[in-house]
Amino acid sequence: MNRGKNVPYIAGAAGVVLIAFLFVLAMAKPGGSESASSPLLGQPAPVVKSTTIGGGTFDLARRKGSWVVLNFFNSTCVPCRQEHRLLVDFEKEQKSSDNAVELYTVVNDDTDGPVQAFFDTNGGDWPVVRDDDGAISVAFGVAKVPESWVIDPNGFVRLRIMGALTNGFLTSRLNELKTQFAGEQ
Numbered sequence: 001m002n003r004g005k006n007v008p009y010i011a012g013a014a015g016v017v018l019i020a021f022l023f024v025l026a027m028a029k030p031g032g033s034e035s036a037s038s039p040l041l042g043q044p045a046p047v048v049k050s051t052t053i054g055g056g057t058f059d060l061a062r063r064k065g066s067w068v069v070l071n072f073f074n075s076t077c078v079p080c081r082q083e084h085r086l087l088v089d090f091e092k093e094q095k096s097s098d099n100a101v102e103l104y105t106v107v108n109d110d111t112d113g114p115v116q117a118f119f120d121t122n123g124g125d126w127p128v129v130r131d132d133d134g135a136i137s138v139a140f141g142v143a144k145v146p147e148s149w150v151i152d153p154n155g156f157v158r159l160r161i162m163g164a165l166t167n168g169f170l171t172s173r174l175n176e177l178k179t180q181f182a183g184e185q
């Protein structure tokens with residue numbers, strides 16, 4: 001039996017399987033937004049004090065009375081860049097809302113220049129909070145960006161979203177939370 005005759009057929013079959021696999025990966029949609037558990041859920045939000053790229057100060061404790069979304073971001077992160085359009089739309093939607101949510105981007109392992117350039121090019125005029133030493137990311141347990149956190153008007157953490165946001169997910173979850181915790185405000 002001559003095994004050498006089968007090599008081209010085996011190689012061809014392996015090539016077809018590889019091409020099929022690559023096609024499936026290319027056509028697959030990225031995972032949807034997903035809520036995730038955390039020991040912080042239902043607990044007071046960590047103490048967060050920092051400065052913003054625009055030169056202001058940020059103190060999460062001073063945001064009490066408002067729903068707050070912290071979106072952890074890096075300008076080189078592809079999913080962060082992809083979800084940014086949704087955040088721009090979300091922020092515009094919130095400006096016209098009676099019970100507006102405050103949106104803040106927290107810079108994760110990045111510098112002012114690239115982040116500001118990204119916002120200048122892609123829009124978004126909400127505050128961008130520096131996390132120069134990573135303390136904010138560590139306090140929230142952020143392992144990988146993008147990640148978003150929702151804090152209620154009483155300063156309690158209510159939602160952790162791991163991965164890129166999908167269209168309408170943040171708004172629908174916030175509406176659910178506002179209804180659920182309406183009596184506590």
